[in-house]
Amino acid sequence: MKIFYCCYGSAHSSVVAASIHLGLMPVNRIPVANEFMYLPHYDETRSFEIGTPFFMGKDEFNSDVFILGMGSERKLIKKAILSFLTHMGLNSKELLMVDTLHNVNWITKIGGFTSRRLGLISIGRPLTIIGIQQKYRYFIELVNNVKKRELEILNLA
């Protein structure tokens, strides 16, 4: 099964959600700033890479976990992926596309803009981390729900 954590630019919220899913981030406490620095792709994805899916790892159920930046038309891109798979004759039942942008607050948004768009990493990156730390429990909740759904789908298959 394939799980895509999707956000605007695949640099912050999708990376954190995918990392929690894969056990790279804690589920019993809020991580300190340093722990974000070691996450693959965290605050690194460039604008021209939006749209490219990045593989983050395999989870305990052998599902492939990806991150994907969808820009501002997430609904359209999701529909396009499903339509593409259908026309390729591929099964889209074992696929989850999870929007992580709901968990992003304005601090992370400003931080992301400052770091990724303006290139002011030393100011923007810490802001993205503070914002995510504030909403971290929602990320854990989201991943828990995704795993429940994942198990339901795998049991049905």
Place this chain on the structure above:
Amino acid sequence: MKVIYSCYWGSYLAVVAASLHLGLIDFDKYNKDNIITLTMFDKIKNEELGELFFIGTDAGEREVYVMGSKSSGEILQKTFKGIAQIYGFRNDLVCFINLNAYVNGLLFLGVFFHKSLGFNKTGIKLILKGIEKNYNAIKKVVQNVKNEPIYEVTDTEGGAI
């Protein structure tokens, strides 16, 4: 191999390009009467943006599609290639052509008159004028696509699909 012609609304430039590709309209001369009779011309609704519509198969067995992708053409180009790879296909299985660079003022105005104001006759007239203005450029794009090598569509185990 899948060739996807995409533009903002999907049913104007993309339909013309796909029809040129498949020889459904005259390649050498712009003919508006020919264009308005195309099955998919002006047919994709707003809620259908993001969906692929199959138009036909060319002589080289390439499947030709159209899609309305608003301003996400560049993103989708990368997404489709990535998804194809993830599912074990060559990424050049998909040839995604974003035609948004050929959307001009006449076309924009025409769609606004047609879709937002409901002035269908004027709107379509302007849309056709907009297409006519960039007809030669679209022909060049299509010709380049047709000149591209054709890849056999196989999965990772070499089985044709």
